[in-house]
Amino acid sequence: MITDTQARLAIDGGAPVRDVNERPWPRWPVFDEMEEQALLRVLRSGVWWSAPGGEGKAFEEAFSRLHDARYGVTCANGTAALQAALRALGIGRGDEVIVPAYTFVATASAVLSVGALPVFADVDPDTLTLDPAAAEAAITPATAAIIPVHVAGRPADLDAFPALAARRKLALIEDAAQAHAASWRGKGVGSYGDLGAFSFQASKNLNSGEGGIVLTSRPDLADAVWTAVNIGRRRESADTGREVFGSNQRMTEFQAAILRAQMRRLPEQTARRTASANALRRRLGQIGGICLPADDPRVTCNAYHLFTFRYDPSAFGGRTLDALLAAMRAEGVPCSSGYIPIYRDALFQRQAAALRDTRDEARRYAALDLPVCEQLATDTIWLQQSVLLSEPEEMQDIAEAVARIQSAWSS
Numbered sequence: 001m002i003t004d005t006q007a008r009l010a011i012d013g014g015a016p017v018r019d020v021n022e023r024p025w026p027r028w029p030v031f032d033e034m035e036e037q038a039l040l041r042v043l044r045s046g047v048w049w050s051a052p053g054g055e056g057k058a059f060e061e062a063f064s065r066l067h068d069a070r071y072g073v074t075c076a077n078g079t080a081a082l083q084a085a086l087r088a089l090g091i092g093r094g095d096e097v098i099v100p101a102y103t104f105v106a107t108a109s110a111v112l113s114v115g116a117l118p119v120f121a122d123v124d125p126d127t128l129t130l131d132p133a134a135a136e137a138a139i140t141p142a143t144a145a146i147i148p149v150h151v152a153g154r155p156a157d158l159d160a161f162p163a164l165a166a167r168r169k170l171a172l173i174e175d176a177a178q179a180h181a182a183s184w185r186g187k188g189v190g191s192y193g194d195l196g197a198f199s200f201q202a203s204k205n206l207n208s209g210e211g212g213i214v215l216t217s218r219p220d221l222a223d224a225v226w227t228a229v230n231i232g233r234r235r236e237s238a239d240t241g242r243e244v245f246g247s248n249q250r251m252t253e254f255q256a257a258i259l260r261a262q263m264r265r266l267p268e269q270t271a272r273r274t275a276s277a278n279a280l281r282r283r284l285g286q287i288g289g290i291c292l293p294a295d296d297p298r299v300t301c302n303a304y305h306l307f308t309f310r311y312d313p314s315a316f317g318g319r320t321l322d323a324l325l326a327a328m329r330a331e332g333v334p335c336s337s338g339y340i341p342i343y344r345d346a347l348f349q350r351q352a353a354a355l356r357d358t359r360d361e362a363r364r365y366a367a368l369d370l371p372v373c374e375q376l377a378t379d380t381i382w383l384q385q386s387v388l389l390s391e392p393e394e395m396q397d398i399a400e401a402v403a404r405i406q407s408a409w410s411s
């Protein structure tokens with residue numbers, strides 16, 4: 001019998017690896033006088049607080065340049081960015097759009113919201129991103145576009161997807177909501193597809209509470225995105241007549257000013273997340289039953305919106321993911337499980353059924369069983385980006401917690 005509290009897991013009454021009251025993890029969001037000054041600058045400017053203003057334009061230029069795209073159009077949030085990208089391409093009723101099932105629901109709900117049908121494809125277990133072969137297999141004559149997601153901040157295969165889209169004459173939209181400053185072969189994400197959509201919602205690596213942007217290098221698409229988020233108006237035109245039916249999805253100058261300040265922090269924060277992620281990889285890689293995402297030299301910058309790893313229950317005494325998460329949290333490690341495949345969401349099934357005025361799609365979604373997505377829902381652990389903003393040495397606590405649990409449960 002174990003009596004020593006040192007040897008007992010925190011969840012069984014032992015002392016935790018990390019006492020988070022004494023040694024809390026970094027707070028998020030990060031801000032100081034720089035953001036305060038930015039907000040006051042807009043407030044006191046005496047000019048229009050909404051777009052199109054100097055802050056918004058300066059941010060669009062800086063953010064598109066950072067990602068090697070020619071144009072950026074800001075908008076209200078990442079969901080609006082995806083909707084605007086789809087609208088700019090003229091995608092709507094009767095069209096199908098291929099999306100991964102392992103992503104935030106907005107990737108697919110944006111497709112539904114413009115009247116098109118999301119078609120789910122499986123992801124690659126080594127990267128968690130859309131599997132190019134699975135995406136190709138999902139193409140039908142109705143397919144209009146593919147939306148790979150740079151999930152967790154890791155670029156999807158940006159060799160395969162542009163090539164596939166070109167070969168099959170499909171549009172390519174990158175969902176880069178989690179991948180600010182990420183790059184593939186040294187070139188920014190969001191610049192490989194026809195369009196790239198980003199979010200600046202509060203949890204994202206670059207945030208203004210809410211916000212979004214669409215990047216593109218095609219002037220016609222940049223104008224069409226602008227129209228989509230400016231209530232159908234034509235850009236650079238004095239007349240206020242409407243081109244298309246649209247919605248107001250503009251960003252305010254306050255958000256743009258905050259984003260410009262936050263962008264100055266981004267290089268250092270990205271470097272720190274990378275250093276912590278590398279430290280975690282080294283340490284977790286030594287623990288039995290832990291599986292890390294594959295290394296790929298083509299990923300020249302991973303934004304690490306999340307640090308993800310998988311566990312093999314057989315190396316952890318057959319314990320469930322929920323049990324492991326509870327034990328990790330008890331040791332002072334903030335963590336969570338990841339996505340449940342979107343097609344399993346009953347609300348989503350009903351919404352898809354309503355779109356088609358038939359229950360067929362709902363039944364089809366309910367019957368879907370993409371094995372990798374299903375597997376990831378049971379064995380994948382997420383650490384939030386803010387945890388990675390601590391000193392890389394502090395990753396030792398996370399690895400030690402996992403090692404302790406593994407050792408206690410495997411014996």
Ligand SMILES: *Cc1c(COP(=O)(O)O)cnc(C)c1O
Nearest residue numbers: 077078079104106107177199201
């Ligand atoms: C956050 C997110 C979105 C939606 O962005 P919002 O700004 O919250 O609307 C879309 N796709 C992915 C992958 C996301 O993580």
